Amino acid sequence: MIYYQNNEIVIRDICSSDVINLFSWQIDKELNKHDPRPIPNNSKGLIEECMDYCHRFDTEIMSENIEDIEYKYFIITDYEDNAIGFVNFFGIDKLKKQGEMGISVGDKRYWHKGIAYTAIKTATDYIFNNMDIDRIYIETGECNNPALRLFEKLDFKKCGEYIEDEDFKFIVMEKVSSRF
Structure with a gap:
């Protein structure tokens, strides 16, 4: 399914070949500098992380079983279907009608071009209009000013904060x- 397209980008459903880009972005130190999750630093750790x-x-x-799917991905590509990034929606709580959102523009050539704004707006509109969801939230490091400004532009409001591992502060x- 295509969720959005203009003369620069397409936002589409995930497909099995996206695993390569998603994993490479998962272990990219620059993309994950605001994430306390450790990045593998040797071949053994890299192989374990990949597996x-x-x-x-x-x-x-x-998963072919829809009940097992825990993540909804919106893949951002150029017109030749080269992956640029993604928005994901996960941690979905059907009783509370809420879930967490994340974004990564993995192709650094597309940074600062408004693509993240368009992708989040597209995903948020889809989630609120097509899923039984009333609340979307994000959690990001307090130093991740680009993400904090981006989500604020998209009318996300600060609703909390917490500290993990005694030294990493998250903003919610x-x-x-x-x-409503």
């Missing part, structure tokens, strides 16, 4: 469906 990621990709993202922002 774990591929298993989660097959069982939680691309939310957007609530306009149905």
Whole structure:
């Protein structure tokens, strides 16, 4: 399914060949500088991370059983279907009608071009209009000023903060469906 397209980008459903780009962005130190999750620093750690990621990709993202899918991905590409980045929606709580959103523009040539704004707006509109969701939230490091400014532009409001591992402070922002 195509969620959005203009003369620069396409936002589409995920497909199995996206695993390569998603994993490479998962281990990119520059893309993950605001994430306390450790990045593998040797071949053994890299192989373990890759195997774990591929298993989660097959069982939680691309599963044929819809009930097993734990992530909704909106893949951002150029017109030749070269991956640029993604928006993902995960941690979905059906009872509370909420979930967490993340974004990564992995192709650095597309940074500062408004693509993240368009992708998040597209994903947020889709989620609120097509899924039984009333609240979308993000959690990001307090030093991740580009993400904090971006989500603020998209009408996400700060609703909390917490400290993990005694030294990493997260900011929580939310957007609530306009149905309320």
